[in-house]
Structures are given as C-alpha cells and as structure tokens.
Amino acid sequence: MEEEIRCIGCGARIQAEDKEALGFLPASALKKRLENDEDIYCQRCFRLRHYNEIVPTSLTDDDFLRLLNEIGQEDALIVNVVDIFDFNGSIIPGLHRLTGGNDVLLVANKKDVLPHSLKAGKLKAWLKGEASEHGLKPVDILVTSAKNKDDVSELMEAIEHYRHGRDVYVVGVTNVGKSTLINAIIKNVTGSQDVITTSRFPGTTLDKIEIPLDDDSQLIDTPGIIHRGQMAHYLDKKDLDLVSPKKEIKPRTFQLNPEQTLFLGGLARFDFISGEKQGMTAFFENGLSIHRTKLAGADDFYEKHAGELLQPVVEGRKLLRKEFSIKEKSDIVYSGLGWVRVSGPAVVAAWLPEGVDLVVRKALI
Numbered sequence: 508m509e510e511e512i513r514c515i516g517c518g519a520r521i522q523a524e525d526k527e528a529l530g531f532l533p534a535s536a537l538k539k540r541l542e543n544d545e546d547i548y549c550q551r552c553f554r555l556r557h558y559n560e561i562v563p564t565s566l567t568d569d570d571f572l573r574l575l576n577e578i579g580q581e582d583a584l585i586v587n588v589v590d591i592f593d594f595n596g597s598i599i600p601g602l603h604r605l606t607g608g609n610d611v612l613l614v615a616n617k618k619d620v621l622p623h624s625l626k627a628g629k630l631k632a633w634l635k636g637e638a639s640e641h642g643l644k645p646v647d648i649l650v651t652s653a654k655n656k657d658d659v660s661e662l663m664e665a666i667e668h669y670r671h672g673r674d675v676y677v678v679g680v681t682n683v684g685k686s687t688l689i690n691a692i693i694k695n696v697t698g699s700q701d702v703i704t705t706s707r708f709p710g711t712t713l714d715k716i717e718i719p720l721d722d723d724s725q726l727i728d729t730p731g732i733i734h735r736g737q738m739a740h741y742l743d744k745k746d747l748d749l750v751s752p753k754k755e756i757k758p759r760t761f762q763l764n765p766e767q768t769l770f771l772g773g774l775a776r777f778d779f780i781s782g783e784k785q786g787m788t789a790f791f792e793n794g795l796s797i798h799r800t801k802l803a804g805a806d807d808f809y810e811k812h813a814g815e816l817l818q819p820v821v822e823g824r825k826l827l828r829k830e831f832s833i834k835e836k837s838d839i840v841y842s843g844l845g846w847v848r849v850s851g852p853a854v855v856a857a858w859l860p861e862g863v864d865l866v867v868r869k870a871l872i
C-alpha cells in the first residue's frame with residue numbers, strides 16, 4: 508500500500524486526482540518537494556501561506572451537514588452566496604433549518620451576466636420570492652459581481668451592519684464565486700499580508716479559514732458543497748468555460764413555429780411542440796451556438812452532428828426529455844447553462860444530460 512502523506516497545513520490526505528477536493532497537490536509538485544525534502548503542503552494551503560489567496564474546495568454532503576450543524580450552534584451571521592444565473596443549482600437545501608435561527612444575509616453573485624436592462628428592484632423582489640419558496644427568509648439580499656470593487660465594499664458594509672459584533676460564516680455551493688468574493692474581501696479588509704489563519708471545525712478534519720474583522724470576531728470561509736444538479740459537474744474545464752457567461756448575456760429571440768427544435772450546443776435541446784407561432788428567447792452564454800431544426804428530424808440531426816456542429820456534449824450521458832404545458836410567460840431553466848423564455852400558451856419539451864436539474868419558473872425578464 509502507498510504511504511499516506513498528509514498536508515502539514517490542514518491535515519488533509521495529499522491526493523493528485525481531484526483538483527477541487529481537499530488535499531490536492533499535482534503529482535509533479537509532490538515529487539519535487541519530496542526530493543528536496545521540503546514540507547508538504549496541499550496546493551490550497553501553499554497558496555494561502557504564500558499569497559494570502561484562497562482556492563475553492565468542496566466537501567461531501569455528510570461533511571457539509573456536519574459543518575452547518577456546527578455553525579448552527581454558534582451565534583453568528585451567515586452569509587449565503589448564490590449564483591443569480593443558476594439560482595436553483597446554488598440553493599442549499601434546508602439551510603434555514605440547519606443554521607439554528609441565525610440571521611442569513613443572501614448574496615446573489617454574478618449580476619454582471621444578466622441583461623443590464625433588468626432593474627435592481629425587480630431582481631431583488633424575484634430573489635426574495637425564490638428564497639422564500641425554499642424556506643429562506645434572509646435579513647437582506649445583496650446583488651454583487653465579485654469582480655466589482657464597489658460591490659465588495661457594499662457587501663462589507665452590509666456584513667458590518669448585520670453582524671452586530673458577531674462572527675460571520677460564509678457558505679455556498681461550489682462555483683457560485685465564493686472564493687472570488689472572499690479573495691476580494693481579504694484585499695478590501697486588510698490590504699496586507701499574513702492575516703488569514705486556518706483552524707479546524709472541532710471533531711472533523713475540515714479546515715476553516717478565518718479572516719479577523721476586529722479584536723474578537725472573524726469572518727470564516729467554509730468549503731463549498733457540490734450540488735450535483737449543476738451542469739458544471741458534468742463538463743471539463745474547457746467546456747465549462749465555453750458555456751459559462753463571462754459578461755452580459757445578449758438575449759437571442761427565435762420566431763418559432765410549432766414542431767421546431769433548438770439545439771443549445773450539444774448539451775441541451777428545446778422542442779416547441781404545439782401552440783401559436785411565437786418568439787422564444789434564449790438566455791445563454793453569447794458564444795454558445797444555437798441551431799434551429801425541424802422537430803421531426805431532430806433526433807437524426809443530433810445523432811449526426813453531436814460533438815461536431817453541436818458543441819460541447821457531455822460524453823456518455825443521454826439527453827433526457829421532459830414535457831411542459833406552459834400557460835403564462837415562463838422560463839425553462841437548464842441548471843447552470845441558461846434558460847429559454849416562452850411566452851405561452853405552448854406545449855414544449857426540454858432535454859438535458861441525465862442528472863442535471865431542469866426547472867420551470869415564472870419569467871425573470
């Protein structure tokens with residue numbers, strides 16, 4: 508059996524397989540450090556030590572539940588970061604029950620990708636409604652872009668306002684931009700080096716990152732949980748980059764007749780089955796190619812062009828079909844990929860790789 512090597516920073520077992528899991532260190536770096544008889548830190552602790560920079564990590568569901576329970580015992584402010592573009596994929600089931608009655612500040616990140624015509628008031632009202640449907644009653648909702656310094660300052664002011672001298676725990680599923688936000692907070696709060704300390708959640712091997720806020724309270728970053736319904740977990744980095752919006756999405760409207768199909772790259776499909784001819788608007792990364800074809804020939808079209816004209820695809824996963832009867836203006840949401848707005852009434856079908864979430868909601872825009 509191979510000897511187990513542990514990170515001297517966080518105690519995680521060193522592994523070279525999963526970049527996002529605890530203890531990751533590329534095999535080449537491990538070899539070099541062993542040869543030079545250097546201390547073995549995982550990549551995350553190394554970056555933390557040398558650059559005061561945190562790297563995203565993720566946890567198993569059990570560890571995450573344990574962590575939330577732990578937080579539930581504390582008197583603290585919980586900051587829950589979600590991705591506006593993938594609200595359903597970023598909500599933490601049961602968060603309100605697990606945080607033990609602590610105040611939750613909801614931070615909806617990646618606002619830069621939504622069409623700028625969407626008014627802030629309308630967006631907040633929509634977020635409040637969505638949060639409430641998941642049983643979450645946040646003390647306030649902030650809309651941010653982690654890349655925007657002003658938003659980060661505003662977030663820090665809100666945290667200061669709502670924490671009433673308490674510690675602050677930042678929680679979120681992976682890929683919502685939590686690390687990007689925390690790194691911006693570190694720069695905002697300190698501007699200086701060596702301010703992050705790490706410590707363990709009692710009874711676990713999980714490290715938490717503590718950023719001092721004042722003499723006796725801190726902001727604590729927690730590892731993210733993987734929400735398996737997110738598209739992100741079925742794509743490699745290159746393909747994920749291809750489908751993740753990097754700037755404002757330009758809505759694309761198609762005047763569709765019934766029995767027409769749209770292919771969203773090779774990842775998803777939208778069928779207009781019956782209803783009056785109408786405009787269907789696609790909200791996806793601007794670089795994702797959308798192909799229109801006849802419903803009757805769509806299966807053959809996919810068979811023939813998947814992986815070439817229709818890019819990217821999730822290898823080895825079939826597209827599953829769900830049919831919906833739409834009465835009012837609604838979004839068919841392909842979790843983490845985007846959505847198609849249907850004016851209705853219409854009968855439509857949506858296809859997605861097995862395992863990725865699909866939701867219908869009242870139109871956001």
Ligand code: GDP
Binds near residue numbers: 652687688731
């Ligand atoms: P974490 O897993 O929640 O810690 O997420 P990361 O901070 O690693 O971010 C996940 C991805 O989202 C990265 O590709 C980031 O560049 C991107 N991202 C983070 N914040 C924003 C944002 O405000 N706007 C946009 N457009 N992308 C963001």
